[in-house]
Amino acid sequence: MVAVATAYNLQEVARDIPESETRRRREAYIGAASAFEHCAEVARSDEDESTHYASAARCYADIKYHQDVVRALKLAKRFTEAASYCFDNNLLDNAVSIIKKHEAQVDSDTMECIKEVARMSYLESKDLEYVQNSTLPDAALQSRRKAADLFKDDEEQMMEFVVEHDLGSTRAVILGRQGKYGEAVRQYLDENQESEALDLALEHIDEVTQDSEAFNAIVETFLWRYISFGCRGWPESADIPSHKIDELLGSIPGTHLSERDKKTVCDP
Numbered sequence: 001m002v003a004v005a006t007a008y009n010l011q012e013v014a015r016d017i018p019e020s021e022t023r024r025r026r027e028a029y030i031g032a033a034s035a036f037e038h039c040a041e042v043a044r045s046d047e048d049e050s051t052h053y054a055s056a057a058r059c060y061a062d063i064k065y066h067q068d069v070v071r072a073l074k075l076a077k078r079f080t081e082a083a084s085y086c087f088d089n090n091l092l093d094n095a096v097s098i099i100k101k102h103e104a105q106v107d108s109d110t111m112e113c114i115k116e117v118a119r120m121s122y123l124e125s126k127d128l129e130y131v132q133n134s135t136l137p138d139a140a141l142q143s144r145r146k147a148a149d150l151f152k153d154d155e156e157q158m159m160e161f162v163v164e165h166d167l168g169s170t171r172a173v174i175l176g177r178q179g180k181y182g183e184a185v186r187q188y189l190d191e192n193q194e195s196e197a198l199d200l201a202l203e204h205i206d207e208v209t210q211d212s213e214a215f216n217a218i219v220e221t222f223l224w225r226y227i228s229f230g231c232r233g234w235p236e237s238a239d240i241p242s243h244k245i246d247e248l249l250g251s252i253p254g255t256h257l258s259e260r261d262k263k264t265v266c267d268p
Helices: 001-016 022-041 047-063 066-075 079-088 092-101 108-125 128-132 138-149 155-164 167-177 181-190 194-203 204-208 212-227 242-251 259-264
Strands: none
Touching: 001 022, 001 047, 022 047, 022 066, 047 079, 066 079, 066 092, 066 155, 079 092, 079 108, 079 204, 092 108, 092 128, 155 167, 167 181, 167 194, 181 194, 181 212, 194 204, 194 212, 194 242, 204 212, 212 242
16 A cells, blocks of 8 residues: 555656656656556556556656557556557557457447558558568568558458548559559549559550550540640650650550551650
């Protein structure tokens, strides 16, 4: 009892120290947190142990010692609080890790909120290929893996989420991964990402030109705009370098060009 009273007294002392006295205040809170952790270690019941670790976590929280807050909350077996703390303090990877490891012990509303944000963060990054990219540092690869696991490696589920949240650029990435290059090119163009569309078309020109809608979109977006007979010189405002248009024109199989298109375009 004396140790517990001492810990609470140390916490009160820390609270009375002005924030301007940064070092003194920090040391006081660390002392109080350590006192609470000691109480938890010698507690005679699980309830007391949890209470003292939670008190230590609150001391660490007051000085923004995030990792110690999460550690103490985990020791207190307060996993919903730990996940929420991580989420509120932009520690999304930590929050995802907690809800995955302690799914049965985290409040369902908290879990779904974190999953939704983590999925969105993962998909908005458009770095889907990183999940399988072994050249990434282990920490980065593990982070992407955690987020991808929220979809249980189900690309159909992932695609449904993308469509529901109108993440067009991400949809293009997934389509490209699925080998649907023509559709991916059209999606990039719908998102006004012409450079990405052109790069993908050049990489998979045979497949793309066999998709009539994708091919027509390429002709309209790149060939008509940049090298039709009505154009004089290369536009100064062009986002696409002339050598890429030249490469596109040279790589298109002649059999896919209609007579109209052949007459429309010429060498830049």
